[in-house]
Amino acid sequence: MLNKDLKLSAEIFSAEIKQKPTRDGYGEGLVKAGENNKNVVALCADLTESTRAEAFSKKFPERFFQVGVAEQNLATIAAGLGVTGKIPFISSYATFSPGRNWEQIRTTIAYNDSNVKVAGHHAGISVGPDGATHQAVEDIATMRVMANMRVIVPCDMIEGRKATLAAAKIVGPFYLRFGREKSPVFTTDATPFMVGRAETLWTTKKPEVAIIGCGSLVYNALLAAKALADEDIDVLVINSHTIKPLDEKTIVAAAKKCGAVVTVEEHQVMGGLGGAVAEVLAKHAPTPMEFIGMQDTFGQSGKPSELYETYGMGVKDIIAAVKRVIVRKV
Protein backbone atom coordinates (compact mmCIF):
# COMPACT_ATOMS: atom_id res chain seq x y z
CA MET A 1 0.00 0.00 0.00
CA LEU A 2 1.00 3.62 -0.42
CA ASN A 3 3.33 5.00 2.21
CA LYS A 4 1.11 7.53 3.95
CA ASP A 5 4.06 9.32 5.54
CA LEU A 6 5.08 10.59 2.12
CA LYS A 7 1.85 12.53 1.58
CA LEU A 8 1.50 11.47 -2.02
CA SER A 9 -1.32 12.88 -4.14
CA ALA A 10 -4.81 11.88 -3.08
CA GLU A 11 -5.59 11.49 -6.78
CA ILE A 12 -2.71 9.11 -7.32
CA PHE A 13 -4.72 6.23 -8.75
CA SER A 14 -7.49 8.36 -10.21
CA ALA A 15 -7.94 8.70 -13.93
CA GLU A 16 -8.18 12.43 -13.25
CA ILE A 17 -4.65 12.73 -11.87
CA LYS A 18 -2.97 15.95 -12.94
CA GLN A 19 -0.45 15.48 -15.76
CA LYS A 20 2.51 17.78 -16.27
CA PRO A 21 5.98 17.28 -17.70
CA THR A 22 8.90 17.17 -15.28
CA ARG A 23 10.55 19.99 -17.27
CA ASP A 24 7.83 22.32 -15.94
CA GLY A 25 9.31 21.67 -12.52
CA TYR A 26 12.69 22.84 -13.82
CA GLY A 27 11.12 26.07 -15.08
CA GLU A 28 9.34 26.78 -11.80
CA GLY A 29 12.31 25.78 -9.68
CA LEU A 30 14.68 27.93 -11.71
CA VAL A 31 12.59 31.07 -11.21
CA LYS A 32 12.25 30.33 -7.51
CA ALA A 33 16.00 29.71 -7.20
CA GLY A 34 16.59 33.01 -9.00
CA GLU A 35 14.34 34.80 -6.53
CA ASN A 36 16.13 33.18 -3.60
CA ASN A 37 19.65 33.97 -4.78
CA LYS A 38 20.83 36.72 -7.10
CA ASN A 39 23.85 34.64 -8.08
CA VAL A 40 21.68 32.12 -9.90
CA VAL A 41 22.11 32.56 -13.66
CA ALA A 42 20.77 30.53 -16.56
CA LEU A 43 22.18 29.72 -19.98
CA CYS A 44 20.49 28.08 -22.89
CA ALA A 45 21.46 26.84 -26.33
CA ASP A 46 18.52 27.94 -28.49
CA LEU A 47 15.98 25.81 -26.61
CA THR A 48 14.77 28.36 -24.08
CA GLU A 49 11.06 27.64 -24.31
CA SER A 50 11.18 23.87 -24.55
CA THR A 51 13.66 23.51 -21.70
CA ARG A 52 11.46 25.88 -19.68
CA ALA A 53 14.20 28.45 -19.09
CA GLU A 54 11.93 31.07 -20.64
CA ALA A 55 10.23 32.27 -17.46
CA PHE A 56 13.63 32.85 -15.86
CA SER A 57 14.89 34.66 -18.97
CA LYS A 58 11.94 37.05 -18.84
CA LYS A 59 12.08 37.65 -15.12
CA PHE A 60 15.87 38.03 -14.91
CA PRO A 61 17.00 39.05 -18.42
CA GLU A 62 20.37 40.33 -17.20
CA ARG A 63 21.08 36.95 -15.63
CA PHE A 64 20.13 34.92 -18.68
CA PHE A 65 22.63 34.13 -21.43
CA GLN A 66 21.61 32.88 -24.84
CA VAL A 67 24.57 31.07 -26.38
CA GLY A 68 22.96 29.88 -29.59
CA VAL A 69 23.30 26.36 -30.91
CA ALA A 70 26.63 25.73 -29.21
CA GLU A 71 26.55 23.20 -26.42
CA GLN A 72 30.31 23.16 -25.83
CA ASN A 73 30.17 26.91 -25.30
CA LEU A 74 27.12 26.45 -23.08
CA ALA A 75 29.03 24.23 -20.67
CA THR A 76 32.31 26.15 -20.69
CA ILE A 77 30.90 29.67 -20.32
CA ALA A 78 28.92 28.30 -17.40
CA ALA A 79 32.13 26.81 -15.99
CA GLY A 80 33.71 30.27 -16.01
CA LEU A 81 30.67 31.83 -14.34
CA GLY A 82 30.63 29.02 -11.80
CA VAL A 83 34.19 29.64 -10.59
CA THR A 84 33.40 33.33 -10.20
CA GLY A 85 30.66 33.01 -7.62
CA LYS A 86 27.69 32.42 -9.91
CA ILE A 87 25.35 29.44 -9.81
CA PRO A 88 24.76 28.65 -13.49
CA PHE A 89 22.00 26.36 -14.74
CA ILE A 90 22.49 25.20 -18.31
CA SER A 91 19.73 23.56 -20.28
CA SER A 92 19.45 21.80 -23.59
CA TYR A 93 18.24 18.43 -24.81
CA ALA A 94 20.12 15.68 -23.04
CA THR A 95 21.39 14.19 -26.31
CA PHE A 96 23.21 17.51 -26.92
CA SER A 97 24.06 18.48 -23.35
CA PRO A 98 25.52 16.40 -21.72
CA GLY A 99 25.71 14.42 -24.97
CA ARG A 100 27.82 16.59 -27.22
CA ASN A 101 29.78 18.46 -24.54
CA TRP A 102 30.69 15.55 -22.28
CA GLU A 103 34.41 16.32 -22.15
CA GLN A 104 33.80 20.00 -21.43
CA ILE A 105 31.54 19.00 -18.56
CA ARG A 106 34.14 16.55 -17.32
CA THR A 107 37.12 18.91 -17.42
CA THR A 108 35.72 22.37 -16.86
CA ILE A 109 32.78 21.60 -14.57
CA ALA A 110 33.33 18.32 -12.70
CA TYR A 111 37.14 18.18 -12.40
CA ASN A 112 37.35 21.96 -12.17
CA ASP A 113 34.69 21.83 -9.41
CA SER A 114 32.69 24.65 -10.95
CA ASN A 115 29.27 25.16 -9.38
CA VAL A 116 27.30 24.39 -12.55
CA LYS A 117 23.97 22.60 -12.77
CA VAL A 118 23.52 20.70 -16.04
CA ALA A 119 19.88 20.17 -16.96
CA GLY A 120 19.31 17.54 -19.63
CA HIS A 121 15.86 17.78 -21.13
CA HIS A 122 13.73 15.62 -23.41
CA ALA A 123 15.51 12.63 -21.91
CA GLY A 124 14.39 9.06 -22.47
CA ILE A 125 12.36 7.63 -25.31
CA SER A 126 9.16 9.41 -24.31
CA VAL A 127 10.22 12.45 -26.32
CA GLY A 128 8.54 10.36 -29.00
CA PRO A 129 8.14 11.35 -32.65
CA ASP A 130 11.50 13.16 -32.92
CA GLY A 131 13.07 9.71 -32.97
CA ALA A 132 16.27 8.19 -31.67
CA THR A 133 18.52 11.18 -32.46
CA HIS A 134 16.64 13.14 -29.79
CA GLN A 135 16.06 10.32 -27.30
CA ALA A 136 18.81 10.41 -24.68
CA VAL A 137 19.14 6.94 -23.20
CA GLU A 138 22.79 7.10 -22.18
CA ASP A 139 23.00 10.31 -20.16
CA ILE A 140 22.59 8.84 -16.68
CA ALA A 141 25.52 6.53 -17.40
CA THR A 142 27.76 9.19 -18.89
CA MET A 143 27.13 11.59 -16.03
CA ARG A 144 27.25 8.97 -13.31
CA VAL A 145 30.77 7.81 -14.16
CA MET A 146 32.12 11.31 -13.69
CA ALA A 147 33.77 12.02 -10.35
CA ASN A 148 32.34 15.01 -8.47
CA MET A 149 29.00 14.85 -10.32
CA ARG A 150 25.66 14.30 -8.61
CA VAL A 151 22.83 12.85 -10.70
CA ILE A 152 19.13 13.35 -10.08
CA VAL A 153 16.16 12.06 -12.09
CA PRO A 154 12.91 13.56 -10.75
CA CYS A 155 9.79 11.38 -10.87
CA ASP A 156 7.29 14.16 -11.53
CA MET A 157 6.89 17.89 -12.00
CA ILE A 158 6.84 18.70 -8.29
CA GLU A 159 9.93 16.65 -7.62
CA GLY A 160 11.55 18.37 -10.62
CA ARG A 161 11.01 21.70 -8.93
CA LYS A 162 12.39 20.44 -5.62
CA ALA A 163 15.43 18.92 -7.32
CA THR A 164 16.17 22.21 -9.11
CA LEU A 165 15.93 24.17 -5.87
CA ALA A 166 18.08 21.65 -4.03
CA ALA A 167 20.74 21.81 -6.74
CA ALA A 168 20.82 25.60 -6.43
CA LYS A 169 21.46 25.35 -2.70
CA ILE A 170 24.06 22.59 -2.65
CA VAL A 171 27.47 23.77 -3.87
CA GLY A 172 28.97 21.63 -6.64
CA PRO A 173 28.17 20.14 -10.03
CA PHE A 174 24.81 18.48 -10.64
CA TYR A 175 23.14 16.67 -13.49
CA LEU A 176 19.36 16.97 -13.51
CA ARG A 177 17.32 14.91 -15.98
CA PHE A 178 13.92 15.96 -17.28
CA GLY A 179 11.28 14.59 -19.63
CA ARG A 180 9.31 16.31 -22.34
CA GLU A 181 5.99 14.50 -22.06
CA LYS A 182 3.29 15.10 -19.53
CA SER A 183 3.36 12.53 -16.77
CA PRO A 184 1.28 12.03 -13.63
CA VAL A 185 2.00 14.43 -10.78
CA PHE A 186 1.73 11.96 -7.94
CA THR A 187 3.84 13.62 -5.26
CA THR A 188 2.79 16.81 -3.46
CA ASP A 189 4.51 19.86 -2.05
CA ALA A 190 4.48 18.05 1.29
CA THR A 191 6.25 14.93 0.00
CA PRO A 192 9.75 14.82 1.47
CA PHE A 193 12.68 15.25 -0.90
CA MET A 194 16.29 15.04 0.05
CA VAL A 195 19.22 14.63 -2.33
CA GLY A 196 20.71 11.20 -1.76
CA ARG A 197 17.71 9.72 0.02
CA ALA A 198 15.46 7.25 -1.78
CA GLU A 199 11.84 7.10 -0.69
CA THR A 200 9.81 3.91 -0.38
CA LEU A 201 6.50 4.87 -1.92
CA TRP A 202 4.76 1.51 -1.71
CA THR A 203 5.23 -0.74 1.29
CA THR A 204 3.90 -4.15 2.20
CA LYS A 205 4.41 -6.42 5.20
CA LYS A 206 6.18 -9.26 3.42
CA PRO A 207 7.43 -7.90 0.12
CA GLU A 208 8.85 -10.42 -2.33
CA VAL A 209 10.43 -7.97 -4.75
CA ALA A 210 11.80 -4.43 -4.48
CA ILE A 211 11.00 -2.34 -7.54
CA ILE A 212 13.50 0.51 -7.71
CA GLY A 213 12.79 3.21 -10.25
CA CYS A 214 13.59 6.74 -11.28
CA GLY A 215 11.87 9.35 -13.40
CA SER A 216 8.26 9.29 -14.50
CA LEU A 217 8.31 5.50 -14.91
CA VAL A 218 8.11 5.30 -11.10
CA TYR A 219 4.41 5.87 -11.68
CA ASN A 220 4.22 2.75 -13.84
CA ALA A 221 5.98 0.89 -11.04
CA LEU A 222 3.26 2.02 -8.62
CA LEU A 223 0.53 0.88 -11.02
CA ALA A 224 2.31 -2.47 -11.31
CA ALA A 225 2.53 -2.76 -7.51
CA LYS A 226 -1.17 -2.10 -7.20
CA ALA A 227 -2.02 -4.71 -9.82
CA LEU A 228 0.35 -7.24 -8.25
CA ALA A 229 -1.31 -6.68 -4.86
CA ASP A 230 -4.55 -7.87 -6.45
CA GLU A 231 -2.72 -11.09 -7.30
CA ASP A 232 -1.39 -11.32 -3.72
CA ILE A 233 2.14 -10.51 -4.78
CA ASP A 234 3.62 -8.02 -2.37
CA VAL A 235 6.37 -5.64 -3.49
CA LEU A 236 8.11 -2.47 -2.48
CA VAL A 237 8.36 0.53 -4.81
CA ILE A 238 11.33 2.77 -4.19
CA ASN A 239 11.78 6.14 -5.87
CA SER A 240 15.54 6.41 -6.28
CA HIS A 241 15.53 9.94 -7.68
CA THR A 242 19.17 10.40 -6.75
CA ILE A 243 21.28 8.05 -8.84
CA LYS A 244 24.44 9.54 -7.40
CA PRO A 245 25.12 9.53 -4.54
CA LEU A 246 22.95 6.42 -4.49
CA ASP A 247 21.05 5.71 -1.28
CA GLU A 248 22.91 2.46 -0.71
CA LYS A 249 21.47 1.93 2.75
CA THR A 250 17.85 1.94 1.59
CA ILE A 251 18.61 -0.16 -1.48
CA VAL A 252 20.65 -2.80 0.31
CA ALA A 253 18.07 -3.05 3.08
CA ALA A 254 15.28 -3.47 0.53
CA ALA A 255 17.23 -6.11 -1.38
CA LYS A 256 17.91 -8.06 1.79
CA LYS A 257 14.32 -7.81 2.87
CA CYS A 258 12.86 -8.87 -0.48
CA GLY A 259 15.56 -11.09 -1.95
CA ALA A 260 14.84 -9.85 -5.48
CA VAL A 261 15.01 -6.52 -7.30
CA VAL A 262 13.56 -5.01 -10.47
CA THR A 263 14.96 -1.67 -11.67
CA VAL A 264 12.90 0.63 -13.85
CA GLU A 265 14.29 3.49 -15.91
CA GLU A 266 13.89 5.20 -19.26
CA HIS A 267 17.54 4.62 -20.11
CA GLN A 268 19.86 1.92 -21.30
CA VAL A 269 19.93 -0.91 -18.78
CA MET A 270 23.73 -0.68 -18.80
CA GLY A 271 25.24 2.02 -16.68
CA GLY A 272 22.11 3.74 -15.50
CA LEU A 273 20.04 3.23 -12.35
CA GLY A 274 20.00 -0.54 -12.89
CA GLY A 275 23.75 -0.63 -13.27
CA ALA A 276 24.22 1.51 -10.17
CA VAL A 277 21.93 -0.73 -8.10
CA ALA A 278 23.67 -3.85 -9.42
CA GLU A 279 27.07 -2.48 -8.42
CA VAL A 280 25.92 -1.82 -4.87
CA LEU A 281 24.15 -5.16 -4.51
CA ALA A 282 27.02 -7.17 -5.98
CA LYS A 283 29.17 -5.71 -3.23
CA HIS A 284 26.82 -5.81 -0.25
CA ALA A 285 23.92 -8.14 -0.96
CA PRO A 286 24.03 -10.16 -4.20
CA THR A 287 20.43 -10.39 -5.32
CA PRO A 288 18.65 -11.63 -8.46
CA MET A 289 17.69 -8.64 -10.59
CA GLU A 290 15.63 -7.83 -13.64
CA PHE A 291 16.22 -4.64 -15.57
CA ILE A 292 13.46 -2.57 -17.20
CA GLY A 293 14.89 -0.11 -19.70
CA MET A 294 16.39 0.07 -23.16
CA GLN A 295 18.01 -3.27 -23.93
CA ASP A 296 21.10 -2.11 -25.82
CA THR A 297 19.14 -0.62 -28.69
CA PHE A 298 18.22 2.81 -30.04
CA GLY A 299 14.63 4.02 -30.02
CA GLN A 300 12.57 5.26 -32.95
CA SER A 301 9.73 7.64 -33.76
CA GLY A 302 6.35 6.95 -32.26
CA LYS A 303 3.93 7.99 -29.57
CA PRO A 304 5.36 7.73 -26.05
CA SER A 305 2.84 5.04 -25.14
CA GLU A 306 3.77 3.02 -28.24
CA LEU A 307 7.44 3.39 -27.44
CA TYR A 308 6.99 2.28 -23.82
CA GLU A 309 5.18 -0.79 -25.11
CA THR A 310 7.67 -1.52 -27.88
CA TYR A 311 10.69 -1.23 -25.60
CA GLY A 312 9.16 -3.02 -22.64
CA MET A 313 8.64 -0.24 -20.10
CA GLY A 314 4.89 -0.54 -19.62
CA VAL A 315 3.05 -1.63 -16.49
CA LYS A 316 2.63 -5.16 -17.84
CA ASP A 317 6.36 -5.37 -18.52
CA ILE A 318 7.13 -4.42 -14.93
CA ILE A 319 4.65 -7.02 -13.68
CA ALA A 320 6.26 -9.65 -15.89
CA ALA A 321 9.71 -8.72 -14.66
CA VAL A 322 8.56 -9.06 -11.04
CA LYS A 323 7.23 -12.54 -11.77
CA ARG A 324 10.43 -13.52 -13.60
CA VAL A 325 12.65 -12.42 -10.76
CA ILE A 326 10.54 -14.23 -8.15
CA VAL A 327 11.22 -17.48 -9.98
CA ARG A 328 14.92 -16.78 -9.80
CA LYS A 329 14.95 -16.23 -6.05
CA VAL A 330 17.20 -18.58 -4.13
Added chain:
Amino acid sequence: MQSLNTSKLRSLELKANEIRQDVIESLLLAGSGHSAGSLGMADIFTAFYFHILNHNPKRPQWADRDRLVLSNGHICPVQYATMAHAGYFPREELKTLRKINSRIQGHPHRTALPGLETTSGPLGSGLSQAIGIALAAQLDKKKYYTYCLTSDGEQQEGNTWEAVMFAGKRRLSNLISVMDRNYIQIDGDTEEVMALEPLRAKYEAFNWHVLEVDGHNLAAFIGAVNEARAVYEKPTLIIAHTIPGKGVGFMENDYRWHGMPPNQDQAKIALSELQAQHQSLTGGRS
Protein backbone atom coordinates in the same frame (compact mmCIF):
# COMPACT_ATOMS: atom_id res chain seq x y z
CA MET B 1 49.40 49.24 -15.04
CA GLN B 2 52.66 50.83 -14.01
CA SER B 3 54.73 52.87 -16.45
CA LEU B 4 57.46 51.10 -18.33
CA ASN B 5 60.94 52.62 -18.24
CA THR B 6 64.22 51.24 -19.52
CA SER B 7 65.33 49.76 -16.23
CA LYS B 8 61.94 48.08 -15.68
CA LEU B 9 62.12 46.69 -19.17
CA ARG B 10 65.58 45.29 -18.50
CA SER B 11 64.42 43.71 -15.25
CA LEU B 12 61.52 42.03 -17.11
CA GLU B 13 63.92 40.66 -19.73
CA LEU B 14 66.11 39.21 -17.01
CA LYS B 15 63.11 37.74 -15.27
CA ALA B 16 61.94 36.08 -18.49
CA ASN B 17 65.39 34.56 -18.89
CA GLU B 18 65.37 33.21 -15.33
CA ILE B 19 61.90 31.78 -15.90
CA ARG B 20 63.16 30.01 -19.05
CA GLN B 21 65.93 28.45 -17.01
CA ASP B 22 63.43 27.20 -14.46
CA VAL B 23 61.26 25.82 -17.26
CA ILE B 24 64.20 23.78 -18.55
CA GLU B 25 65.08 22.53 -15.09
CA SER B 26 61.56 21.53 -14.15
CA LEU B 27 60.97 19.77 -17.47
CA LEU B 28 64.24 17.88 -17.10
CA LEU B 29 63.21 16.63 -13.67
CA ALA B 30 59.68 15.86 -14.83
CA GLY B 31 60.94 13.69 -17.68
CA SER B 32 57.98 14.66 -19.85
CA GLY B 33 56.15 17.82 -20.83
CA HIS B 34 56.06 20.59 -23.37
CA SER B 35 59.18 22.62 -24.01
CA ALA B 36 58.63 24.71 -27.11
CA GLY B 37 55.47 26.62 -26.20
CA SER B 38 56.64 27.09 -22.62
CA LEU B 39 59.84 28.80 -23.74
CA GLY B 40 58.05 30.71 -26.47
CA MET B 41 55.61 32.29 -24.05
CA ALA B 42 58.06 33.14 -21.27
CA ASP B 43 58.24 36.82 -22.26
CA ILE B 44 54.47 37.19 -22.32
CA PHE B 45 53.99 35.40 -19.00
CA THR B 46 56.64 37.67 -17.49
CA ALA B 47 54.90 40.74 -18.88
CA PHE B 48 51.61 39.62 -17.34
CA TYR B 49 52.73 38.56 -13.87
CA PHE B 50 55.38 41.27 -13.40
CA HIS B 51 53.76 44.22 -15.10
CA ILE B 52 50.26 43.92 -16.53
CA LEU B 53 48.17 41.99 -14.03
CA ASN B 54 46.53 43.67 -11.07
CA HIS B 55 47.07 40.78 -8.67
CA ASN B 56 48.41 39.82 -5.29
CA PRO B 57 50.24 36.49 -5.02
CA LYS B 58 49.59 36.50 -1.27
CA ARG B 59 45.85 36.82 -1.83
CA PRO B 60 45.16 34.62 -4.85
CA GLN B 61 41.39 34.69 -4.23
CA TRP B 62 41.20 38.51 -4.07
CA ALA B 63 37.86 39.28 -5.73
CA ASP B 64 39.09 42.28 -7.73
CA ARG B 65 42.16 40.62 -9.24
CA ASP B 66 42.63 40.49 -12.98
CA ARG B 67 42.05 36.95 -14.24
CA LEU B 68 44.55 35.16 -16.43
CA VAL B 69 43.11 32.03 -18.02
CA LEU B 70 45.53 29.64 -19.71
CA SER B 71 43.60 27.79 -22.38
CA ASN B 72 46.41 25.67 -23.81
CA GLY B 73 47.23 24.11 -20.48
CA HIS B 74 50.14 22.07 -21.79
CA ILE B 75 52.46 25.08 -21.57
CA CYS B 76 51.88 25.23 -17.80
CA PRO B 77 55.60 24.79 -17.01
CA VAL B 78 56.04 28.46 -17.92
CA GLN B 79 52.99 29.50 -15.93
CA TYR B 80 54.22 27.58 -12.89
CA ALA B 81 57.73 29.01 -13.15
CA THR B 82 56.36 32.53 -13.52
CA MET B 83 53.95 32.14 -10.62
CA ALA B 84 56.74 30.79 -8.44
CA HIS B 85 58.93 33.77 -9.30
CA ALA B 86 56.00 36.09 -8.59
CA GLY B 87 55.59 34.61 -5.12
CA TYR B 88 52.56 32.32 -5.45
CA PHE B 89 54.54 29.35 -4.17
CA PRO B 90 58.19 28.44 -3.46
CA ARG B 91 60.43 27.95 -6.50
CA GLU B 92 61.62 24.75 -4.87
CA GLU B 93 58.20 23.28 -5.61
CA LEU B 94 58.89 23.53 -9.35
CA LYS B 95 60.88 20.32 -8.91
CA THR B 96 57.61 18.47 -8.27
CA LEU B 97 56.21 19.11 -11.75
CA ARG B 98 54.27 16.04 -12.94
CA LYS B 99 55.23 14.10 -9.81
CA ILE B 100 52.86 12.23 -7.51
CA ASN B 101 50.89 14.38 -5.04
CA SER B 102 52.19 17.62 -6.55
CA ARG B 103 50.17 20.81 -6.68
CA ILE B 104 51.62 21.50 -10.10
CA GLN B 105 49.93 18.86 -12.19
CA GLY B 106 50.96 17.91 -15.73
CA HIS B 107 48.16 20.16 -16.89
CA PRO B 108 46.91 22.99 -14.67
CA HIS B 109 44.24 22.10 -12.13
CA ARG B 110 42.45 25.01 -10.51
CA THR B 111 41.65 23.40 -7.20
CA ALA B 112 45.17 22.04 -6.78
CA LEU B 113 47.04 25.35 -6.81
CA PRO B 114 45.78 28.73 -5.58
CA GLY B 115 46.21 31.29 -8.32
CA LEU B 116 45.08 29.10 -11.20
CA GLU B 117 41.77 30.36 -12.58
CA THR B 118 40.70 27.26 -14.50
CA THR B 119 41.55 23.66 -15.17
CA SER B 120 42.84 23.17 -18.69
CA GLY B 121 44.54 20.81 -21.04
CA PRO B 122 41.84 19.66 -23.47
CA LEU B 123 42.09 22.40 -26.09
CA GLY B 124 39.61 25.01 -27.19
CA SER B 125 37.74 25.48 -23.91
CA GLY B 126 39.67 28.30 -22.28
CA LEU B 127 38.26 31.25 -24.16
CA SER B 128 34.68 30.37 -23.30
CA GLN B 129 35.58 29.95 -19.63
CA ALA B 130 37.24 33.36 -19.78
CA ILE B 131 33.98 34.66 -21.26
CA GLY B 132 32.09 33.26 -18.27
CA ILE B 133 34.48 35.03 -15.92
CA ALA B 134 34.14 38.28 -17.89
CA LEU B 135 30.33 38.01 -17.78
CA ALA B 136 30.50 37.52 -14.02
CA ALA B 137 32.57 40.72 -13.80
CA GLN B 138 29.84 42.60 -15.65
CA LEU B 139 27.11 41.17 -13.41
CA ASP B 140 29.10 42.06 -10.30
CA LYS B 141 30.09 45.48 -11.71
CA LYS B 142 33.76 44.63 -11.22
CA LYS B 143 36.50 46.44 -13.13
CA TYR B 144 38.95 43.59 -13.48
CA TYR B 145 40.11 42.37 -16.89
CA THR B 146 39.97 38.78 -18.02
CA TYR B 147 42.91 37.72 -20.15
CA CYS B 148 42.93 34.45 -22.02
CA LEU B 149 46.09 32.89 -23.40
CA THR B 150 45.48 30.50 -26.27
CA SER B 151 47.57 28.54 -28.69
CA ASP B 152 47.25 28.77 -32.44
CA GLY B 153 46.64 25.04 -32.83
CA GLU B 154 43.53 25.17 -30.69
CA GLN B 155 41.97 27.53 -33.21
CA GLN B 156 41.12 24.27 -34.97
CA GLU B 157 38.65 23.40 -32.19
CA GLY B 158 34.98 24.17 -32.79
CA ASN B 159 34.57 25.28 -29.20
CA THR B 160 37.01 28.13 -29.87
CA TRP B 161 34.82 29.58 -32.60
CA GLU B 162 31.66 29.21 -30.53
CA ALA B 163 33.45 31.38 -27.98
CA VAL B 164 34.76 33.86 -30.55
CA MET B 165 31.22 34.25 -31.92
CA PHE B 166 29.72 34.77 -28.47
CA ALA B 167 32.30 37.34 -27.29
CA GLY B 168 31.90 39.34 -30.50
CA LYS B 169 28.15 39.34 -30.24
CA ARG B 170 28.22 40.39 -26.59
CA ARG B 171 30.91 43.06 -27.26
CA LEU B 172 32.93 41.87 -24.29
CA SER B 173 35.51 44.64 -24.04
CA ASN B 174 36.69 43.41 -20.63
CA LEU B 175 38.03 40.30 -22.36
CA ILE B 176 41.45 40.27 -24.02
CA SER B 177 42.71 37.15 -25.72
CA VAL B 178 46.35 36.55 -26.58
CA MET B 179 47.14 33.93 -29.19
CA ASP B 180 50.55 32.30 -29.19
CA ARG B 181 51.11 32.31 -32.95
CA ASN B 182 54.12 30.03 -33.25
CA TYR B 183 52.98 27.99 -36.25
CA ILE B 184 53.67 24.61 -34.66
CA GLN B 185 51.46 21.86 -33.35
CA ILE B 186 52.15 18.24 -32.47
CA ASP B 187 51.94 16.92 -36.02
CA GLY B 188 53.83 19.77 -37.66
CA ASP B 189 53.25 23.20 -39.18
CA THR B 190 49.81 24.59 -38.43
CA GLU B 191 49.29 25.64 -42.03
CA GLU B 192 49.95 22.12 -43.24
CA VAL B 193 48.07 20.23 -40.51
CA MET B 194 44.98 22.43 -40.82
CA ALA B 195 45.49 25.91 -42.18
CA LEU B 196 44.40 28.72 -39.85
CA GLU B 197 45.05 31.83 -41.91
CA PRO B 198 43.78 34.45 -42.37
CA LEU B 199 43.39 34.61 -38.58
CA ARG B 200 43.13 38.39 -38.34
CA ALA B 201 40.37 38.54 -40.93
CA LYS B 202 38.52 35.69 -39.27
CA TYR B 203 38.45 37.36 -35.87
CA GLU B 204 37.59 40.73 -37.39
CA ALA B 205 34.69 39.11 -39.20
CA PHE B 206 33.48 37.92 -35.78
CA ASN B 207 33.54 41.54 -34.56
CA TRP B 208 36.81 41.46 -32.64
CA HIS B 209 39.50 44.13 -32.53
CA VAL B 210 42.75 42.50 -33.63
CA LEU B 211 46.35 43.52 -32.96
CA GLU B 212 49.53 41.78 -34.06
CA VAL B 213 52.77 42.02 -32.19
CA ASP B 214 56.18 40.47 -31.74
CA GLY B 215 55.65 38.25 -28.71
CA HIS B 216 59.27 38.62 -27.63
CA ASN B 217 59.25 42.41 -27.64
CA LEU B 218 58.10 43.14 -24.12
CA ALA B 219 57.58 46.85 -24.67
CA ALA B 220 55.56 46.23 -27.82
CA PHE B 221 53.48 43.53 -26.17
CA ILE B 222 52.71 45.67 -23.13
CA GLY B 223 51.81 48.49 -25.50
CA ALA B 224 49.39 46.19 -27.32
CA VAL B 225 47.71 45.22 -24.06
CA ASN B 226 47.38 48.93 -23.24
CA GLU B 227 45.72 49.52 -26.58
CA ALA B 228 43.43 46.53 -26.07
CA ARG B 229 42.31 47.94 -22.74
CA ALA B 230 41.45 51.20 -24.44
CA VAL B 231 39.14 49.50 -26.92
CA TYR B 232 35.48 49.73 -25.98
CA GLU B 233 32.60 47.81 -27.50
CA LYS B 234 34.75 44.94 -28.70
CA PRO B 235 36.86 42.13 -27.33
CA THR B 236 40.47 42.27 -28.47
CA LEU B 237 42.70 39.54 -29.82
CA ILE B 238 46.43 40.08 -29.69
CA ILE B 239 48.14 37.78 -32.14
CA ALA B 240 51.56 37.38 -30.55
CA HIS B 241 54.12 36.07 -32.99
CA THR B 242 56.50 33.91 -31.04
CA ILE B 243 59.35 31.56 -31.72
CA PRO B 244 58.67 28.13 -30.23
CA GLY B 245 61.62 27.11 -28.08
CA LYS B 246 62.80 30.77 -27.87
CA GLY B 247 66.15 31.16 -26.18
CA VAL B 248 67.38 27.64 -26.81
CA GLY B 249 68.90 27.46 -30.28
CA PHE B 250 68.38 23.79 -31.02
CA MET B 251 64.72 23.94 -29.96
CA GLU B 252 63.74 27.09 -31.80
CA ASN B 253 61.19 26.63 -34.61
CA ASP B 254 61.39 22.84 -34.45
CA TYR B 255 57.92 21.38 -33.98
CA ARG B 256 59.36 18.17 -32.52
CA TRP B 257 59.97 20.10 -29.29
CA HIS B 258 56.26 20.77 -28.91
CA GLY B 259 55.69 17.90 -26.55
CA MET B 260 59.18 16.82 -25.55
CA PRO B 261 61.36 17.61 -22.51
CA PRO B 262 65.14 17.99 -22.72
CA ASN B 263 67.36 15.15 -21.54
CA GLN B 264 70.31 15.76 -19.23
CA ASP B 265 72.74 16.72 -21.98
CA GLN B 266 70.24 18.85 -23.84
CA ALA B 267 69.27 20.63 -20.64
CA LYS B 268 72.90 21.40 -19.95
CA ILE B 269 73.33 23.01 -23.35
CA ALA B 270 70.06 24.88 -23.01
CA LEU B 271 70.94 26.24 -19.59
CA SER B 272 74.40 27.37 -20.65
CA GLU B 273 72.85 29.19 -23.62
CA LEU B 274 70.30 30.87 -21.39
CA GLN B 275 72.93 31.77 -18.82
CA ALA B 276 75.04 33.38 -21.53
CA GLN B 277 72.01 35.43 -22.58
CA HIS B 278 71.50 36.43 -18.97
CA GLN B 279 75.08 37.60 -18.77
CA SER B 280 74.84 39.64 -21.92
CA LEU B 281 71.64 41.28 -20.58
CA THR B 282 73.45 42.32 -17.44
CA GLY B 283 76.46 43.43 -19.44
CA GLY B 284 78.60 40.79 -17.81
CA ARG B 285 77.40 41.71 -14.31
CA SER B 286 75.50 38.75 -12.92
